[in-house]
Amino acid sequence: MTCLVGHATWNEKIGRTMPVLPATDETIARAAGALAAGGLVAFPTETVYGLGADARAANAVAKIFAAKERPQFNPLIVHVPDLETAEGLAEFGAEARALAAAFWPGPLTIVAPKRPDCGIADLVTAGLGTIALRVPAHPIARELLEKARLPIAAPSANRSGRISPTEAGHVAAELGDIPDVILDGGPCERGLESTVVSVVDDTPTLLRLGAVPRREIEAVLGHSIEIASEDAPIASPGQLERHYAPQTPVRLDATQVEPHEALLAFGPEVPEGAATTINLSAKGDLAEAATQLFAALRTLDESGARAIAVMPIPNEGLGEAINDRLRRAAQAR
The missing domain is CATH 3.40.50.11030 (Threonylcarbamoyl-AMP synthase, C-terminal domain)
Incomplete structure (x- = not known):
């Protein structure tokens, strides 16, 4: 696969060696190898660029938290290739399956009860009994999942609380050479993070507004859906009160x-x-x-x-x- 590369000259632009690589079959395979070896890889999705690690490897996941300076009570989203893989990690009821059928692959994250034998590192889920899952639509993300053959825990590839990256150059500016590879796939199509819906109980709840509008989710479910209150326990990324913030007021x-x-x-x-x-x-x-x-x-x-x-x-x-x-x-x- 050869992708549009909006910042292929980023390494030269900043005048020092950085791990920004045009996304090709060869570099995606290299990124998959880095994930398998416990490394970090930044890659594009249709929403924003993610900073990924093997979701089964606690040591690798810990590198995400260290790189982002992210509080460990803030869970991560696990990216998987399809619904079948997702159902091996979490218990999906009728409404979760309906949402997956309507919006996967795509910018919707579903929070569901975690299977006890799912093999996902506890750090990914912040020790909760739930797990946040998404099947991305971006072709580079999908090829990376195919080549890596492992679930990828991946928050946005920026320092915690800062502006989310929608170009490879943003990742390099935020994280420097911390990722082993930054796959450059050009600007992200959606530019907003995924919408997050909890289907843990009989009342689906919107945990994070995002790239799938609330009305589209309600149309699939056939009923209205409430937004989680500000004082609700953190069960999803994007629930911290101060987030996505520039340095300038x-x-x-x-x-x-x-x-x-x-x-x-x-x-x-x-x-x-x-x-x-x-x-x-x-x-x-x-x-x-x-x-x-x-x-x-x-x-x-x-x-x-x-x-x-x-x-x-x-x-x-x-x-x-x-x-x-x-x-x-x-x-x-």
Whole structure:
């Protein structure tokens, strides 16, 4: 497989040796070998770039937590090639199977009761009796799973709490040469993390808003689904109050902007006067905005502005997930 490589010259760009490689059959096989040997591999999915390790190997998984500086009470998502493999790791009821049939492969993560003999390291699940599973759709992720022949635990490939990476260069900027391999597959198509749904009991719960809108999940289930409360126990990535955050302070619902601020705009009518402006979608398209969100935040964070002002974004469809990310990014340190 030869993929579009948006940052194939990243190694030369930063002037030092980095593990960024164009994703080809040869480099994907090399990455699979690194995983089998207990190493770390960054790879693209349709949502964001993930930092992967063999989910069965506690020592390898511990490297993820160390690299990300991630609290160990925050569980990881396990990537698998298909529903059959997922059902070998967790107990799937009728609603979990319905969601898998509708959205796998794709950007939905299902949290289900963990099978006692699943062989997944306890560190992956933070010692819980549940496990978060996803079947990715990205061809590079799928080829990596096929070649590695092991379940891959993979959170986003960035420092904990920081902006998620949607390009290989973002991974290199965040993690340097910590991964053994960074597979470059160009920009991620969706740009928002997977939606996470818990199906542990008789009442499915939305643990994280994401790339699959809530209304699409409700259409499959045939009933409404509630979002987990802010004080609910952590059962999924993305539930920490402060997350996805730039170093620069973020101001939400801005209708005016100051000269010292960078502006994250949305829609055709944009206030003037910002130090720099990026419009997530001039035509007001939420799917386009979701794809651009993290890369835009990263660029504005590096602009030198003293604050990032964010225009209002409709809280519907993918706008729910976009606003969730922005709200968490804006939480005071």
